[in-house]
Amino acid sequence: MNYIKTLAFALFAFVILLAAKPKTPADDKQAVTQAVEKLRKAMIDPDKATLEALVTNELSYGHSGGNVEDKAAFVEALVSGASDFKTMDLTDQTITVVDNTALVRHKLSGETSNKGVAGQVKLAVLLVWVKQKGDWKLLARQAVKI
Template sequence: MDADHAGDPEDVRAVLAAEDRRYAAMLDADLPALDALCAAELSYAHSSGARDTKEQYLAKVRSGHYVYRRVDHPVERVAVVGDSALVVGRMTADVDVAGEPRTIDNLALAVWTRASGRWQLLAYAPTPLPA
């Protein structure tokens, strides 16, 4: 396990696998998978500064407001503490937002929580890269 990962190695692997499933579900617009991967209390911020609840985010993916064409999410660090995990990295993507193509390149923080033995995304917050 990489030195930038803290916590039980099995938990770190499980969180990273959940991150991979989430990004794959975003690309595939796989709403059942996204629903299962996101906690009911989800707070999903976007690079525009807008923030969605789980219901709002899923509705926007369902309607085609967000159409992900390409997503890369290199991870720099994972810290698992109890039933919480922080994933620090980057998110680059080509995404259509309300029909307009955009390229996104942000630092990213994902907060995961373990409930009933499975990891779910609790919060996501991108930060624009410094100029």
């Protein structure tokens, strides 16, 4: 009888190990890709809770004009409409994951209406994401005009 219990336990443990396979670099890249897309959508249609959930408390958000915002200023600018993306297209994206940090580079083009003034942006962007409690969150961003 002990033999059957031991065998059943071993089989159960084996199944659990198979189900809990470790994340692969491809899994992390896919998760970062999804996080970038969530951020893109949240910047077009701002929601305070969504934006706050996507970024770290230590956020350093650098604009192409030299202005740097913390988390509160970044969220407020989008939610208030002071920074208003009407459209945002991301191209030429690359993602490099090192441990719990991901570097994302892409080109961003879009239409804006900052403080009610229509404009267009064309930027090269570097995003630094960190994995916190299993979720990828934006730690830093820097943009330059192209």
